Amino acid sequence: MATRTQVKQATFLANLQYVLGQNIRQYGMFIALFVIMIIFSITTNGIFISSRNLSNLINQTGYIAVLAVGMTLVIVIRHIDLSVGFLAGFLGAVAAIALRFWELPTIVVVPMVLVMGALAGLLTALPVAELKIPSFVASLAGWLIYRGALQLVTAGTGTIIIEDETFNAIGNGFIPDVPFSLIPGYHTLTLLLGVVAIVAYVLSEIRTRNKKLAYNFEVLPLDMFVLKLVFISTLIGLLAWIMAGYNGLSWTMVIVLLVVAIYHFVTTQTVLGRHIYAVGGNPEAAELSGISVKRITYIVFASMGMLAALSGVLFASRLRSATTTAGTLFELDAIAAAYIGGVSAAGGVGNVIGSIIGALVYVSLTSGMNLMGIDIAYQYIVRGLVLVAAVIFDVTTRRRGRSA
Numbered sequence: 001m002a003t004r005t006q007v008k009q010a011t012f013l014a015n016l017q018y019v020l021g022q023n024i025r026q027y028g029m030f031i032a033l034f035v036i037m038i039i040f041s042i043t044t045n046g047i048f049i050s051s052r053n054l055s056n057l058i059n060q061t062g063y064i065a066v067l068a069v070g071m072t073l074v075i076v077i078r079h080i081d082l083s084v085g086f087l088a089g090f091l092g093a094v095a096a097i098a099l100r101f102w103e104l105p106t107i108v109v110v111p112m113v114l115v116m117g118a119l120a121g122l123l124t125a126l127p128v129a130e131l132k133i134p135s136f137v138a139s140l141a142g143w144l145i146y147r148g149a150l151q152l153v154t155a156g157t158g159t160i161i162i163e164d165e166t167f168n169a170i171g172n173g174f175i176p177d178v179p180f181s182l183i184p185g186y187h188t189l190t191l192l193l194g195v196v197a198i199v200a201y202v203l204s205e206i207r208t209r210n211k212k213l214a215y216n217f218e219v220l221p222l223d224m225f226v227l228k229l230v231f232i233s234t235l236i237g238l239l240a241w242i243m244a245g246y247n248g249l250s251w252t253m254v255i256v257l258l259v260v261a262i263y264h265f266v267t268t269q270t271v272l273g274r275h276i277y278a279v280g281g282n283p284e285a286a287e288l289s290g291i292s293v294k295r296i297t298y299i300v301f302a303s304m305g306m307l308a309a310l311s312g313v314l315f316a317s318r319l320r321s322a323t324t325t326a327g328t329l330f331e332l333d334a335i336a337a338a339y340i341g342g343v344s345a346a347g348g349v350g351n352v353i354g355s356i357i358g359a360l361v362y363v364s365l366t367s368g369m370n371l372m373g374i375d376i377a378y379q380y381i382v383r384g385l386v387l388v389a390a391v392i393f394d395v396t397t398r399r400r401g402r403s404a
Contacts, residue, residue, distance in 0.1 A: 029357045037364065054243065055243060057364065061256075062314045067311045068341065069355050069356070072338045073267070073352075075347065077297065079128065083139040083146055084330065085328065085331035086147040087309070087312070088330055089322075089326035096162050096316055121301040125301035146327075171315070194236060194244070264351070338350065341356070365382060
């Protein structure tokens with residue numbers, strides 16, 4: 001006869017298997033990131049997981065992460081934007097010119113460049129929304145135009161050095177610490193923000209669960225819900241602890257977190273977000289239900305252009321310069337990060353949290369292989385195989401979902 005403990009263990013394992021099976025698309029990327037970090041931590045004798053390397057890794061991820069957020073929404077509505085790489089490079093060069101030659105302050109330059117990015121996104125959307133030209137073709141034209149524009153504005157010097165310390169701090173600086181120290185050698189404010197983030201996350205999840213229960217919606221079993229809270233809270237705490245061991249949170253990470261928070265709220269809690277996913281799921285049905293597909297197309301591409309501008313700012317700030325080659329392959333990195341993060345090539349599926357995890361997976365592969373001294377040729381092959389695996393995983397899970 002089974003004991004009560006054995007029954008509880010069987011129930012727990014059954015619940016775990018069921019939750020993972022039903023949410024494999026959502027949790028698969030987290031598992032992949034966890035496995036990658038363990039492998040590289042072992043193969044690099046702990047260097048990969050060090051505070052300094054993780055801080056550099058997050059800063060390197062920043063410009064790809066913000067692009068991946070925008071690209072996720074573009075792919076969700078069944079389009080693609082190939083222009084964003086050189087658009088980011090071009091607008092980063094515009095920012096450098098404005099700072100160095102026009103002598104404008106950072107507080108003016110950054111909003112100006114973001115507005116220019118949004119306008120560029122609208123221009124890309126114009127032939128797509130009005131003339132039904134495939135976004136691949138329209139954005140490829142933008143890719144060529146912005147590549148030429150970047151070469152034109154950097155033709156005289158090749159590299160434009162940025163000397164503005166405020167601007168350079170965006171990509172290289174860290175948030176200040178509080179005057180007192182809780183643990184010697186650790187960034188106190190980062191630790192406090194980590195605690196606040198954990199508390200906010202737990203309260204938010206509990207509130208969401210209670211709302212679903214009030215309306216008799218399906219929720220996770222209690223043991224799985226508690227396991228999820230513990231797992232995510234532990235990850236947040238470990239990240240805060242590791243970051244606090246170096247210089248604390250970077251301004252790049254703060255910007256990325258703000259972008260993720262804003263876009264996560266918009267896509268999950270607003271009418272606009274619901275309309276975006278409705279258009280991605282079935283554009284014809286969305287149009288018949290009163291949703292303006294043209295309007296959504298303009299909004300998503302304008303958002304993509306603005307995030308491309310932010311990516312250009314982060315990249316130029318990190319390098320402290322604008323170069324002729326800035327933006328090369330950025331669009332492909334963003335597309336890869338979005339697909340690895342769970343966005344569906346068929347549209348209608350994907351979220352900004354997944355795109356950030358996808359960007360981390362993608363950049364972690366590069367960083368880990370660099371630390372191991374693996375040749376760049378093999379790095380491209382590995383990243384390509386990972387991308388193929390992500391797309392196959394997407395197709396397989398969608399077919400399984402239809403047959404279930």
